[in-house]
Amino acid sequence: MATVLIYSDKINMALELLTAAREIGAAAIKAVTINDSQAAQELANAGAEVYNIDADVNLADAAVAASALAQAAEQLQADIILLSSNRRCKEYAGRLAQIIGAGCLTDVTALQVNGGQIECQRNALGGATVATQTVTAARQVIAIRPRTYEAAAAGSGGSVNNLQVTVPPSAVKLVEVRGKEGDTVDIEAAEILVAVGQGMENKEDLPLAEELARKLGGEVACSKPLATDRKWLSEERIVGLSGKKCKPQLALLFGISGQVQFTVGIRDARVIASVNTDENASINQMSDYILTADLKDVLAELNKAL
Amino acid sequence: MNIVVALKQVPDLQQIRIRNRQPVFDDVPLTLGNIDKNALEAAVVIKEAQGGKVIALSAGDENIEDTIKEALAAGADEAYLVIDDQLKDAESSVAAQVLAAAIKNIEDVDLILLGEGSADNYSGQVGSRVAELLGLPQVAYASSIEVNGTTATVTRSLEDCHEVVEVSLPAVITVLSDINEARIPSVTQILKAGKKPKEVVELDDLDVELPDQSPVKTISNLAPDSQRKKVVVKSVDELIQALMTEGVIRR
Numbered sequence: 001m002a003t004v005l006i007y008s009d010k011i012n013m014a015l016e017l018l019t020a021a022r023e024i025g026a027a028a029i030k031a032v033t034i035n036d037s038q039a040a041q042e043l044a045n046a047g048a049e050v051y052n053i054d055a056d057v058n059l060a061d062a063a064v065a066a067s068a069l070a071q072a073a074e075q076l077q078a079d080i081i082l083l084s085s086n087r088r089c090k091e092y093a094g095r096l097a098q099i100i101g102a103g104c105l106t107d108v109t110a111l112q113v114n115g116g117q118i119e120c121q122r123n124a125l126g127g128a129t130v131a132t133q134t135v136t137a138a139r140q141v142i143a144i145r146p147r148t149y150e151a152a153a154a155g156s157g158g159s160v161n162n163l164q165v166t167v168p169p170s171a172v173k174l175v176e177v178r179g180k181e182g183d184t185v186d187i188e189a190a191e192i193l194v195a196v197g198q199g200m201e202n203k204e205d206l207p208l209a210e211e212l213a214r215k216l217g218g219e220v221a222c223s224k225p226l227a228t229d230r231k232w233l234s235e236e237r238i239v240g241l242s243g244k245k246c247k248p249q250l251a252l253l254f255g256i257s258g259q260v261q262f263t264v265g266i267r268d269a270r271v272i273a274s275v276n277t278d279e280n281a282s283i284n285q286m287s288d289y290i291l292t293a294d295l296k297d298v299l300a301e302l303n304k305a306l
Numbered sequence: 307m308n309i310v311v312a313l314k315q316v317p318d319l320q321q322i323r324i325r326n327r328q329p330v331f332d333d334v335p336l337t338l339g340n341i342d343k344n345a346l347e348a349a350v351v352i353k354e355a356q357g358g359k360v361i362a363l364s365a366g367d368e369n370i371e372d373t374i375k376e377a378l379a380a381g382a383d384e385a386y387l388v389i390d391d392q393l394k395d396a397e398s399s400v401a402a403q404v405l406a407a408a409i410k411n412i413e414d415v416d417l418i419l420l421g422e423g424s425a426d427n428y429s430g431q432v433g434s435r436v437a438e439l440l441g442l443p444q445v446a447y448a449s450s451i452e453v454n455g456t457t458a459t460v461t462r463s464l465e466d467c468h469e470v471v472e473v474s475l476p477a478v479i480t481v482l483s484d485i486n487e488a489r490i491p492s493v494t495q496i497l498k499a500g501k502k503p504k505e506v507v508e509l510d511d512l513d514v515e516l517p518d519q520s521p522v523k524t525i526s527n528l529a530p531d532s533q534r535k536k537v538v539v540k541s542v543d544e545l546i547q548a549l550m551t552e553g554v555i556r557r
Contacts, residue, residue: 060462060471062434062444087464091446094398094434103399103521106429119525125426126319129329129527137521171443171477175459176470192554216555228484235484241428242483250554260319267530271552273545288535289548301542306557 003028005078006048007069009059011039013084015151018048020082020144022152024113030076032163034059034068040160047155051076051163059088061172066095071165073100073139080118085143093143103135106143109245118142127241127264145245147188183234185219192218193248195239195266198225199255199276200295203232208299209254215306221246223262239265254295258283307358307453309349309417311382312405312436313342315366315373316426324529336369338376341421343488345481349419350381350489352453359383361412365404367394371506378499379491385504386412388512397520398427402435407514408507409440415476417458422447422480430480437478444478445471449485 004026006017014031021029031048033040040052057068069092073081081096083089085107097104109130110121117134120142124131135142187193194213200206206220213220221239226232239246240262251269256262258274258281266272273289274281275298284290291298317334324330338346349360362382364370367389374385388408396404409415418440423430430446437444449463453475462469463482473479491499509516539545549555 060469062446063437066434066438087447090430091434091444094402094429094431095438095444097399097431098402098435098438104429104431105522106431123428124527125317125322125329126428128319128322128324129529131527132525134523134525135521136519136523171474172445173472174469175472178468178470180467250549250552267532271549271554272534273549284536286532286534288537288552289545290536290538291540291542291545292538293542298542298545302546305542305546306555 002026002080003030003076003078004080004082005030005032005073005076006082007032007089008084008086009034009088010084010086011042012151013086013146014039014043015046016146016149017082017084017144018043018046018152019149020111023149024111024118026080030078032069032072034065037160044158044160045154046152047158048152050158050160052160053165054162055165055167057167058170058172058174060174061170062091062095063172064167064170066092066099067168068165069096070099072163075163079139081141083141083143085145090143093141097141100139101137102139102141103137104141105133105135108142108144109148111142111144123264126260128260147247180236183236185234185236187219187221187237187239188244188246190219190246191248192216192250192252193221193239193246193266193269194218194252194254195221195223195256196226196254197223197256197262199257200226205296205299206232208296208303211303212252212299212306215303218248218250223256241265253283253287254299256283257281258286307353307356307416308361308414309353309358309419310361310363310409310412310415311342311346311349311377312418312420312432313346313362313364313374313377314339314424315364315370316424319425327528327531329527329529336373338373339421339425341423341425341481341483343380344483344485345419345421346377346380346382347486347488348451348481349417351486352417352451356453358416361386363405363408364388365393365396365401365408367391374504375496375499378502379496380489382502384502387504387506388509389506390509392509392516397522398429398431399435399521400516402432402439403514403516404509404512405432406436406439407512409436411507411512417453417475418442418478420478420480422482433478433480440478442476442478443473445473446480448479448481451479451481451485
């Protein structure tokens with residue numbers, strides 16, 4: 001397989017891409033960093049051949065960043081570019097693909113090489129289906145969802161080199177960066193999720209779910225309406241198509257009916273147990289354990305027993 | 307301030323059923339993508355404050371003539387449609403080339419808005435590709451847009467922070483669904499929608515050359531094979547027992 005270039009603005013995701021590139025059997029892997037000698041060193045410590053772009057690249061301007069990456073791909077003769085599929089790099093992906101004339105796939109959740117072609121899996125039809133797609137163009141840009149691969153561990157043979165690019169003038173000025181106020185929970189990292197949906201009718205029942213999550217060492221998550229319409233929980237806790245895609249060991253679902261917009265974010269859980277008053281709820285079709293009961297009673301009983 | 311909103315016709319995702327893991331599209335109505343409606347709403351809000359017009363742009367098969375009425379009812383002033391059977395389910399790079407070529411034919415465009423991703427494919431590429439094709443600056447994932455003369459102040463919401471950026475116009479901006487709540491058109495607006503100006507062009511009318519072969523091939527598209535146990539438990543005790551046996555909780 002050809003030379004693969006990897007880039008992410010986030011070092012942990014870049015290390016995951018390094019694993020991905022190795023697993024697909026890249027002939028050569030070139031990791032690019034932009035004005036980030038620390039990330040360059042960390043990638044080199046994981047055994048990567050790193051090229052640090054030493055220029056004033058405005059990462060908030062996708063036109064500038066994509067141009068820099070396109071020049072890097074050109075200079076390093078890489079026809080396959082792996083990016084992380086976080087928002088920052090997804091914004092770059094389309095622009096970079098357009099510059100270099102590549103086919104592009106984003107939000108890829110699995111890669112498999114079949115007859116020299118990289119077959120990518122990604123959600124389609126709003127998550128109702130999983131499509132297997134391959135880029136047939138000579139050049140490809142593939143953005144891989146964070147946490148699809150393990151971050152590469154320390155390794156030998158790495159190096160840090162400099163790469164010169166010509167940066168076009170920027171038409172985007174970064175005025176201010178604001179932290180996301182309030183909730184900093186990372187439900188994607190949780191091993192156990194207690195997720196609540198619209199079947200929870202009273203906000204007074206929410207502390208019961210929070211207590212259970214605490215007892216199990218997990219986090220509370222929710223379907224979108226509980227955060228955006230009812231505003232009971234922060235948007236950081238939304239599971240599903242417009243929220244987080246989680247792979248916990250256990251997902252305990254309370255009052256969740258099972259619309260695909262939600263289930264797409266939880267279907268990779270190892271064990272799913274759901275509690276609903278409706279014995280025909282569609283979530284039951286994708287649950288390992290089904291309890292038809294009042295969620296408030298079940299939560300109270302679980303909290304007492306555990 | 308002339309604002310082009312690029313909108314994609316998609317099947318109503320709520321109504322797609324799965325049979326033998328295959329999606330079934332029979333009798334599923336066509337509609338505009340949800341996030342596209344937020345992009346349209348953002349455009350209408352800017353127009354109401356600044357004057358000008360909102361042009362709803364779409365490319366697809368002949369059904370888009372009907373689907374675009376949703377946008378005209380919800381506040382777009384006119385429609386620009388590229389209709390060709392080849393454009394049904396067009397791949398992202400193809401859609402981007404057609405949209406960019408169409409925008410070149412529209413006069414005095416100050417701002418181009420799209421949803422951050424389409425409702426069905428959600429690749430999030432088209433806005434970035436259109437921006438590159440037109441040589442324009444871009445900002446994706448906007449949670450607010452404020453136009454001030456020749457620039458716009460946009461809040462880009464990333465996973466871990468909000469970035470406030472100032473971008474020179476014309477620019478391509480893609481919006482998040484949280485940017486606003488799209489209005490639901492009244493009956494009068496729906497009736498008036500059919501009378502609003504609409505320009506329909508064919509691929510031949512545009513300066514665009516589509517590839518012979520799509521740069522992306524779909525090998526399969528199936529509902530995930532759900533191998534769940536589906537064990538009905540009768541009590542909380544039974545549930546706890548089962549989860550302990552799975553090794554996922556401890557008492």
